[in-house]
Amino acid sequence: MTTYQLEPIAALATAPGIGAIAVIRVSGERSIEITNQLFYGKNLTEQASHTAHFGTIRNADGSIIDEVLITVFRAPKSFTKEDVVEISCHGSEFIIQQILRRLMAEGVRLARPGEFTQRAFLNGQFDLVQAEAVADLIASDSDASHRAALTQLRGGFSKQLKELRQQLIDFVALVELELDFGEEDVEFAHRDQLRQLMLTIRRVLHPLIDSFSTGNAIKNGVPTVIVGKPNAGKSTLLNALLNEEKAIVSDIPGTTRDVIEDELFIEGIRFRLIDTAGLRQATDQIEAIGIERTQQKMRDAALVIYLFDGRNSQPDEFQLAINEIRASGKPYILVGNKLDAISDETRQTLEAIADEKVVWISAARHTHLDELKSALSARVRLDAAVQTGSAVVTNSRHYAHLTGTDNALAQAIDGLDSGVTPDWLAMDLRVALQHLGELTGEITTDDLLDSIFSKFCIGK
Structure with a gap:
């Protein structure tokens, strides 16, 4: 692509x-010459790149x-592939504004959000x-989201798809x-x-499509709802995990009447913890609203923590609760x-009813939280792909085009089987080519x- x-x-x-x-970035035609007009030091127009x-x-x-430090980047060896100057000044808001005003007086325009990265894309520095x-990398707030964004920035799956798209273009041609020889019954495309x-x-697409649920969790966090009967210790558990008094704790059943949310990072993964009202027959209208919100949060959650009080869990009620959790499909x-108040016999009985692993804790004493x-x-x-740096789809736009491509190819294969014209x-x-092109930016609209x-920050 010509820059x-x-x-x-x-x-x-x-x-x-x-x-x-503070760093002020200038990019575009005559950016070095314009900055040189404000700068007292070496003649920037005579200096080498970098x-x-x-x-x-x-x-x-x-x-x-x-007093400033100015870094010169000459085209095409810069982020935007244009001439770029970066002015490192002291971080005073007054100084920043004065320098920007001086630049504007010399004909420089203030950049729009994401305009530097947009120019880099338009100049062929990278695909869409x-x-x-770039935006995902800046916004990354966990080890997993950082690795996923970095993999995409380095090419991820887009380079492979671009190569396959070109092969498909050749076949479509x-x-x-x-069609120009329709009456002669010739076949140029084997x-x-x-x-x-x-x-x-499609073999390339399917793992990427399947990775979106993981990628979405990496990017936006895993919505994790804590549910259970009143006084099971849900709010105490939330406070213990967050190591702060986020929720009100009381021996009075039904203290939590609204949803309380906060975030917890575990092994590079962001969990959005949601404390909810206890599941029981409501005693008033406000509690009923809280319980309905609990049920809605369960439907929306990616993961459910079912917390029960081991001292007061009756076998029949416990079995019924587990059946309901399993029926949710979450x-x-x-x-x-x-745990500190439960006998070994009670634990063994409840574990036998559950017939699966139970994590035993004492939320109040912070026992076994690890x-x-x-x-x-x-x-x-999290897929091994995240751990090894392989591509994971975290962007809903990418997911939509990947599934659109896959559906179009499936339909084309069905057409081959049925002998379509x-x-x-x-x-x-x-249709498949359109989706692939829009995915990587080979086909774009303003x-x-x-x-x-x-959606980018200004300055990037």
Whole structure:
């Protein structure tokens, strides 16, 4: 792709607020020359790429705004593949604004959100999947989300799909060429080879599509609801896991009447813990609303912690509760609370009823919480792909295009089996190509790019 330089833009590339250092990024046509007009030090227009230079930025009257360190990046060896200058100044809001005003006075425009990354994409620095990974990398707040974003930024699955898409384009061209010879019954696209290519693409797609549930959990956190009867210790458990008094704890049944949420990181995974009202027959309208919200949170959750009081769990009620949790179809963990007050005989009886592993804890005494955390991490079952750095789909836009491609290819294979005419076959293949092209950014619209890059922070 041919690179080009657009009008110069500038923005603060570091987080706003008072700090020791701030970095102002300038990119575009004449960005080095324009910055040089404000800079007192070496002549920046004569300096090599990837060099740093100390000096001062001054007002038009020659008065000093700040001492700065300027780094020069010449096209195409820069983030945007344009000429780029990065001005490192002191982190005063006043200084930052003064420098930006000086740049604007020389014809530089303030950058829109994500405009630097958008220019990098338009100049062929990376594809659209990689561009979106920049925002995910900045927003990553756990080890798993960081690794997933970094894998995408380095190419992830998009390079492989681009190669397969090109092979499919070649086949589509041959299929469409057949349409020009419709009355002569010729076949330029070898159908067995086409079938093998489509099957190969689908084999690449399926693990990516299947990884989305894991990827979504990595990116947005695992919604984990704590449910159980009143006074089972749900709020005490939430407080113990978070190591703070987040929820009100009381011996009075039904104290928790609304949903309380917070986040906990375990082994690089973000869990969104949700404390809920106890499951029982409501005694008033407010409690009934709380219990309904509990049931809704259970339906929305990715993981359920069923907490029960080991001292007061009657066998019949315990079996009924487990049956209801299992019927929900949600992954769950059985957690027995108040271990310090339970006999070995009671534990064995309840474990026999459950007929599966029970994690025994004392929430009040913080006993065996590490075992519970390990069980939570194991229950999520992050794919080995996350651990090894293989590609995981975390973006719903990517997921939609991957499934769209797969559906179109499945339909094209069915068409081959039923002997459809080349025009119908070409139609399904074009749909697959459209999805693959929009996924990697080889096919774009202004609305799509505006939607994606507007979500970026300014300065990136």
